[in-house]
Amino acid sequence: MSGRRDMTPAVGTPGGPASWRRAVRGAAVALSQRRWRDAAWSDIFRRDSGYLSDAPPDPARVAEANRRGRAQAPDVVDGPIMKAPVWTWEVPVYFWTGGMAAGASFVAMACDLAGDARSARLARRVVLAALAPSPALLTMDLGRPERFHHMLRIVKPRSPMSTGAWCLTVFGALGAAAVGADLLGRPRAARALGATNAVVGGYLGSYAGVLLAATAVPVWARSRLFLGPIFVSTAVLTGAAATRLTVSAAGVPAGHPTRAALGRVESGAMAAELLLSELNRHRLGPLAAALDDGAGARWFTAAQWLARGGLALRLLGRRLGPRAEHAASGLFMGSALCFRFAWVRAGRSSARDDEAVARTARARRARR
Amino acid sequence: MTTRAAPGEVSVRREDAPRMGFFTDTSVCIGCKACEVACKQWNDLPADDVPGDGRAGSYDHTGALGAATWRHVRFVELLEPNPIPLPDVAPVDVAAAVADMDRWVFMSDVCKHCTNAGCMDACPTGALIRTEFDTVVLQPDVCNGCGYCIPACPFGVVDRDPDDGRAAKCTLCYDRLQDGMEPACAKACPTDSIRFGPYDDLVEIAQRRVAALQDRGVAGAYLYGAGDEEAERLAGGLGAFFLLTEAPERYGLPAQADSPIQDGVVPATLAAVGAGLAAAAGVAGAFRFGRPARGVGALTVVAAVAGAAELARDLRQRWRR
Numbered sequence: 001m002s003g004r005r006d007m008t009p010a011v012g013t014p015g016g017p018a019s020w021r022r023a024v025r026g027a028a029v030a031l032s033q034r035r036w037r038d039a040a041w042s043d044i045f046r047r048d049s050g051y052l053s054d055a056p057p058d059p060a061r062v063a064e065a066n067r068r069g070r071a072q073a074p075d076v077v078d079g080p081i082m083k084a085p086v087w088t089w090e091v092p093v094y095f096w097t098g099g100m101a102a103g104a105s106f107v108a109m110a111c112d113l114a115g116d117a118r119s120a121r122l123a124r125r126v127v128l129a130a131l132a133p134s135p136a137l138l139t140m141d142l143g144r145p146e147r148f149h150h151m152l153r154i155v156k157p158r159s160p161m162s163t164g165a166w167c168l169t170v171f172g173a174l175g176a177a178a179v180g181a182d183l184l185g186r187p188r189a190a191r192a193l194g195a196t197n198a199v200v201g202g203y204l205g206s207y208a209g210v211l212l213a214a215t216a217v218p219v220w221a222r223s224r225l226f227l228g229p230i231f232v233s234t235a236v237l238t239g240a241a242a243t244r245l246t247v248s249a250a251g252v253p254a255g256h257p258t259r260a261a262l263g264r265v266e267s268g269a270m271a272a273e274l275l276l277s278e279l280n281r282h283r284l285g286p287l288a289a290a291l292d293d294g295a296g297a298r299w300f301t302a303a304q305w306l307a308r309g310g311l312a313l314r315l316l317g318r319r320l321g322p323r324a325e326h327a328a329s330g331l332f333m334g335s336a337l338c339f340r341f342a343w344v345r346a347g348r349s350s351a352r353d354d355e356a357v358a359r360t361a362r363a364r365r366a367r368r
Numbered sequence: 369m370t371t372r373a374a375p376g377e378v379s380v381r382r383e384d385a386p387r388m389g390f391f392t393d394t395s396v397c398i399g400c401k402a403c404e405v406a407c408k409q410w411n412d413l414p415a416d417d418v419p420g421d422g423r424a425g426s427y428d429h430t431g432a433l434g435a436a437t438w439r440h441v442r443f444v445e446l447l448e449p450n451p452i453p454l455p456d457v458a459p460v461d462v463a464a465a466v467a468d469m470d471r472w473v474f475m476s477d478v479c480k481h482c483t484n485a486g487c488m489d490a491c492p493t494g495a496l497i498r499t500e501f502d503t504v505v506l507q508p509d510v511c512n513g514c515g516y517c518i519p520a521c522p523f524g525v526v527d528r529d530p531d532d533g534r535a536a537k538c539t540l541c542y543d544r545l546q547d548g549m550e551p552a553c554a555k556a557c558p559t560d561s562i563r564f565g566p567y568d569d570l571v572e573i574a575q576r577r578v579a580a581l582q583d584r585g586v587a588g589a590y591l592y593g594a595g596d597e598e599a600e601r602l603a604g605g606l607g608a609f610f611l612l613t614e615a616p617e618r619y620g621l622p623a624q625a626d627s628p629i630q631d632g633v634v635p636a637t638l639a640a641v642g643a644g645l646a647a648a649a650g651v652a653g654a655f656r657f658g659r660p661a662r663g664v665g666a667l668t669v670v671a672a673v674a675g676a677a678e679l680a681r682d683l684r685q686r687w688r689r
Binding site (some may be wrong): 004005007013018028029032033034035036038039040042050051052053055056057058059061062063065066067069070071072073074076077078079080081082083084085086087093102106107109111113114116132141142143144145147148150151153154156158159160161164165190198199201202205206207209210212213214215216217220221224225226227228229231232233235236240255257258261263264265267268270271274275292299304307308311312314315346347351355357358361362364 | 378388396414415431432442444446464486489490491492493494495510512513514515516518519520521522524525526527528532533534535545547548549550555559560563564565566571572573574575576577578579580582583587589590591594595596597600608612613614615616617618619620621622623624626628629630631632633634636637639640641642643644645646647649650652653654655656665667668670671672674675676677678679681682685687
């Protein structure tokens with residue numbers, strides 16, 4: 001609250017522009033005319049005013065004029081054309097924690113399939129721990145946090161924000177139930193719940209990419225086929241890294257197959273993330289400037305250097321011992337967080353780049 | 369010819385309610401901003417909080433549509449001579465005098481009340497609804513300020529007020545409409561540049577206006593948002609459309625637009641869910657089929673090569689600058 005503006009309405013309730021309720025049921029407003037006829041009084045629309053052509057409308061001629069008018073290339077783009085997203089730091093941090101939970105749910109299922117029940121239990125706890133701050137982060141980002149429950153007011157398959165909120169709810173419930181089953185000593189139930197959660201996690205880890213892609217922000221919209229897969233890679237990377245650190249801290253020895261497998265998952269996810277990002281950047285062409293120069297550029301640079309550091313440690317891992325391996329996992333997690341910030345921030349500067357918005361809009365039809 | 373929203377979208381039903389809209393004719397707009405003031409007054413909107421937002425050098429102090437600005441008269445300050453043939457009035461050489469002047473165009477911008485409304489598709493709470501007049505209205509008692517409608521609007525209309533916390537935009541004066549009255553901006557417009565009425569009537573008027581202007585030599589007059597063939601409609605047809613004379617970008621309008629969600633959510637979701645399931649399978653595979661690695665492992669090498677390639681491109685880019 002800046003406190004400089006008075007937000008109190010002069011009339012009506014603070015909930016709306018004005019009261020839409022009538023004092024007397026069915027009463028008409030004074031001076032109003034039926035069928036909005038008060039809108040058609042002006043002099044300009046007299047038959048002989050010269051404002052309109054006397055001929056009946058010619059739709060073909062107007063359609064042709066519209067085509068020509070919209071096709072003419074502008075010398076200048078007078079912005080702003082669109083509004084930049086208003087999301088603050090909570091959203092990328094949530095993308096990170098939610099992704100971590102989704103990735104850990106994959107790991108829990110994989111541990112179960114590989115027969116390592118102890119690591120699976122730990123992974124299910126990582127799921128719950130990573131998920132715990134997510135609802136708070138999402139609520140903090142709302143303009144009206146006290147209305148957080150309105151997110152579950154309706155089910156709207158069309159809106160990724162709605163499907164995501166529902167997915168998070170289901171995922172959280174299943175994750176809590178799985179950990180509960182573990183605590184109650186019901187391994188079969190825990191396994192079944194964990195496996196279901198991994199399937200739900202397939203959407204939880206990727207929907208953030210859909211959410212960003214289904215907007216008019218050029219750099220997000222044009223990355224729409226890659227954002228989901230990139231976000232899944234980040235999710236797997238963080239989930240595996242967090243689980244690897246947890247499992248190691250819980251005393252699983254260095255040569256254990258689960259630790260080795262988690263290391264492989266981390267490397268694979270990092271490779272996928274880097275390759276997909278590179279491919280996407282290639283496809284974006286000049287729009288990639290939003291990634292290189294915009295508000296996300298620093299975050300991208302940080303993410304890339306953290307990833308490079310982690311990979312270097314991994315390559316030298318054998319010689320440096322387990323500490324270096326853990327440090328690499330930590331660097332990967334940091335890199336993933338920076339990637340999340342980078343993508344969200346890049347969208348903000350891309351939406352403010354009027355030239356890019358105009359160009360992307362013009363290219364729209366050609367793509368169809 | 370009529371463009372109406374899908375019947376399943378309509379939240380408020382009323383027999384014989386026609387689609388209502390605005391036809392904003394920029395060729396008669398004088399830039400008085402009476403519509404902005406009338407809108408603020410009727411809808412009880414607070415002041416904008418934009419002192420010194422970098423619009424120095426422009427007479428347009430409002431800048432853009434926003435959460436507290438539901439009508440915005442955009443000043444397009446063109447610096448080219450007027451191409452329209454002018455009457456010869458002795459003894460002043462009108463053509464020469466006008467050629468020396470800057471040419472201005474004004475456009476009273478407003479929510480377009482799209483047939484395919486991106487904001488409404490995005491809204492997770494159901495705060496944004498389609499009314500019986502086919503307009504798109506945001507219910508302030510439902511909105512929780514998630515902000516997703518903002519990047520989902522290709523026209524940059526809806527915005528979240530930092531002090532209020534909720535998104536807000538033009539309602540096409542839904543409260544007045546229900547009582548049979550025209551919206552406040554149209555009522556206040558002194559030149560009737562803002563024309564309000566049943567959508568089909570407006571389209572007919574607009575088409576005849578384009579013909580009149582073109583016959584008079586304004587060859588560049590066209591409609592933005594109405595009268596297009598089906599494949600070329602903007603967001604399925606705009607409930608509030610405009611008569612323009614310059615390229616759309618001069619008015620801060622995109623040349624093509626549709627609901628970004630209807631445009632992209634299906635391919636994006638398919639790619640994302642496919643990747644999610646593939647990732648789950650990949651993780652399971654890494655556990656199942658991996659041998660205890662000697663050395664660094666093939667995947668790490670692949671990742672390192674990808675990282676090195678990226679680093680090389682990065683350095684090359686920096687070098688070029």
